[in-house]
Amino acid sequence: MSTFKQHSVLPGFNLALGFTLLYLSLVVLIPLSAAFIYSAKLTWPEFWNAVTAPRVVASYRLTFGASFAAAAVNAFFGLLVAWVLVRYPFPGKRLVDALIDLPFALPTSVAGITLTAIYAGNGWLGQYLEPLGIKVAFTPLGVFVALTFIGLPFVVRTVQPVLEDIEKELEEAAAMLGATRWQTFRYIIFPAVLPALTTGFALAFARAIGEYGSVIFIAGNIPMVSEITPLLIITKLEQYDYAGATAIAVVMLVISFILLLIINLLQWWVRHRSTKA
């Protein structure tokens, strides 16, 4: 206790920590531990069979693969969008800024139905893509498109304030010292936004893994091809197999937790290195 206290300058540390732990327990830990306890109804071989069935494994590949790809694409384009929004004045900027949040606000099923209508073979975009041999709706590519759609605001909204805070003088100084534009970006701006960018990436990634509503309409749900893991959980529930459903959920939880932990460590490492330098 005393080692905790010696750093604390602000009053009320114990009370605040108590509330934090209570709140976290109520909102996060208790429901999550219920999932673990529920899946413990299965024997170990049953659990293993439930979570390694070929259909389930195919769905992990799709869910985690598409989520990762979508978050990566969002990290790149989200940075670009944030950059444009922060650095360049242009007409309609506020409107564009507001548009970014739309995927947050739109009910996910509405997003799903809309994306499906657009990318289906006879939809606005689908009718031009299909002759080129690109099928989006009802394929894994459609899953990726939906996950990209819902993930964009996470990256933009985490990177934007950091970019706004970077002082222009830093860039000017770099230019004065003879840095090229690329060097300014590479050594001045990029290191400063990298922690925020990884946060945005992690948020977009985490959201995509759990996404159900917007994906389910565009995925096509073909076994072994375009079934996402949350759909298989619903499938199990539909058979009143609560234990099987929570078993898959537990696997998702563990994988997600490990991935997020790695991303957080990476972020910590990046931040640590950049403050040292």
Added chain:
Amino acid sequence: MKFNLWLSAGLLTFILASSGQALADQTLLNVSYDPTRELYQEFNRAFIRYWQEKTGEKVSVRQSHGGSGKQARAVIDGVPADVVTLALAYDIDAISKQSGLVPPEWQDRLPNNSSPYVSTIVLLVRKDNPKGISDWDDLIKPGITVMTPNPKTSGGARWNYLAAWSFALKKYNGDEAKTRDFLSRLYKNAPILDSGARGSAINFIRHGMGDVLISWENEAFLALKEYGPEQFEIIIPSISILAEPPVTIVTKNADKHGTHTIAQAYLEYLYSKEGQDIAARNFYRPSDPDIARKYTHQFPEINLLTVDEVFGGWQKAQSIHFSDGGLFDKIYVNQ
């Protein structure tokens, strides 16, 4: 079930809070499935009138709709339903087995296996039937796109699958290998397996996808009513399945709420002339012979097989065809 307590508590508070204004009268909660929304809106009004005339008591009926399996799970998890009116006997069996709220022999408590109205599975095609679809055989032809949801998540999709299976089994004189092959070819023609029947219907009707929609008969009629016969046609296949959506009292809940008598009357009223007429108006096939005669122009004669005679009951059909590792999974996993 203990760990669903959190969920139940949440739902319960919600429902209690929302029913606060109706506490003065007798209140019934009818937990039903998706396509019955219009049917029960009309039926509830009729029943409320009937009950007041008969007993002078004011009753209010609240409705809840959703996917049949989801609704059954909600009841298991504690939604205080007095009666359930679901799509499959299997779902009420699950309520009985998982929660004990309904006795196991529930299906014998009301006439016709507790199904006051029945329905079946038909084929909906585009106007003038451009692909010339007249029966189940045509669905496995190359180049036909079939719209049907995923049987693992949709009760309606299970009926679709069983109807096609019944047809093929008859066609191949009971040869199961050939029947399986038929189903496998049918699902090769189904590029999208929506998670629910409504999703498939939207893709077919609104987005113009697919050549044929395998659909509940009542939903097909609704599509005709809403979009007009100048857009779609109903094709009645030579053989289909008799879908018996069952109703029952959730005994323990009704006893606790003191609503047993009125719940019983509510369900029995579904079998009355008026109840049957309302069902027929909402495109469910009535079981009462008089009312059925009145609506013969609406419901063409069709060779309907039951789940019991072809599959030996829902429990068996579910475990052989739709459980994990069952026949439906094999269609895909072995490809």
